[in-house]
Amino acid sequence: MLEVEDLNLRLGNKHVLQHINFSIPLKGEIIGIMGPNGAGKSSLIKSLIGEFKATGRTQLRHKSTTSQLKQITYIPQKAHIDIDFPINVEEVIISGAYQDIGWFKWITPKVKAKLELLLEDLEISSLRKRQLSQLSGGQMQRVLIARALMSDSALYLLDEPFVGIDFLSEQLIIKKIRQLKLENKLVLIVHHDFSKAGDYFDRIMLLNKRLRYFGPSDKATDPEILNDIFLNQAG
Structure with missing residues (x-):
């Protein structure tokens, strides 16, 4: 079980995450974390792994998530990867x-x-000896997904894995993520494109500082729910 109880995060003078509570069984499921810019989506992921020091309780299998990092795989946004580091694709994976x-x-x-x-599976065999700086955005993301899947974790956290990549890369990546679900893994994905939410996710968390909705993906796009998320700000 992944459990979050009364999680609060302050960054400077901003109360970024406010009283977040949820519990998710560790079974095959793909969950989207969605909401407006600045809603705290990436901050929630970073709080789970201890990169941001939030208050409250975050537990994986009844132990602190920060003590269970070997059971968690985190894939950050591509912008945080040093592509000039002298290492090739095979070495990264x-x-x-x-x-x-x-x-x-x-x-x-x-x-x-x-x-x-x-x-x-990710169609990058021909790239195995290339340096990271020689890759396109989609190729880079496929490499990072491959690297993440080399480890056997219970929980996978992906921060905007589909931003700035081509259609083929996106389809190859979601196929591998669906395989994780079949292997009974829990996958949380920060995502922004509501047009694909119903196809990609079993359930969706809608954040705007507070957790405003957590339920089936086909209900998350109801106009009444989206209006609450995008038009109302948490106090």
Whole structure:
């Protein structure tokens, strides 16, 4: 179970997240985190992993989320990736397995097989020796998804994975995310495009500083609900 109780986050003078409460079973489910700009979507993800110091209680399997980071995979927005770092695609992807195998151990046949499968499924085999600076936005995001999937986590947190990428990359990535659901993983995705919400997500959290709605994706786009999210500000 992922449990959040009375989570509050202040950044400077801003009360970014206010009294957030929810609990989600650790089963196969894809949940969208949506809302207006500045609503606290990315801040919620960062609070779960301890990057932002929120108050309240956040637990994974009845232990603090910050003590369970080996069970959590986080994929930040592409803007936070240093593309000039001298490392190639294959090395980036393999680095995703280091929390399981350790930094100074030989790559096992199992890890090698997983690498080859991800390269094939995400159609980046031909890019394996390229430097990050040589990739398009969509190619980069596929590499970051492959890196994340090298580790076996209970919870996957993705921050705007579809921003600025091509149609093929988006389709390949959502296919892999759906495979995580079939493997009984919980996936939370910060997303902004309501036109695809019903296709991508089982349930949706609508945030505007407070959690305004958490339920089936086909109900999240009701005009009455969206008006509450986008027109009313949390006090």
